[in-house]
Amino acid sequence: MSKCRNSYMEQDLRPVCLDELVNGNSEGLCDYQAFLQEGIDSLLKEAKDKFKGWVSCSTSEQADLAYKKVPDGPPLRLWKSTIEIAAQPEDVFQRLLREQHLWDEDLLDSKVVETLDEHTDIYQYVQNNMAPHPARDFVVLR
Known part of the structure; x- marks a missing residue:
């Protein structure tokens, strides 16, 4: 977060750090990979249960x-x-993950803050908002 310039940092609001976020997972593991895997497993279970x-x-x-x-x-x-969507899953995934500027008309700025490993990064993007609201900053683990 220290590499990001956004409204949270300017207002001295500290979001939950990754260690605190993943500490609460059901398996008691404290790493982002286990946290993400738990989310994927939950989604697959939901899909299986229709x-x-x-x-x-x-x-x-x-x-x-x-x-x-x-x-x-x-x-x-x-x-x-x-x-x-009439497209290959790989193409849709690529468009969503790496080509947000092509489909998000409210996108003002975006960048990869840090690459954690081959499949995971911390991504920051800024979206325009309806007047008089200020632009919104997002920092996501993806």
Whole structure:
């Protein structure tokens, strides 16, 4: 985070460090790879169960939108959206991961802050927001 210039740092707000974030995983492991693997395993289990417990919402777009309440967290909804794309999965993955500037019209700036290993990096991007709201900074582990 010290390599990022964003509103959190300017306001002296410290986001949860990666060690604290992954310390709470169910296996008690304290590394980002185990944290990411737990998320992948959870997604695969949801898909196997055909996303039971999700409430569908209607949209005007050609996308499926659904939500569910997170069981052991704050009273917030977890959202998911799905869409059929006529392309190879590798091409879609590449477009989402490395070519955000081609599909995100609100993207102002983006950069890889740090590469953790061959498959993982810390990525920062800034998106424009509707006036009078300021631009939004995001730092994600991907």
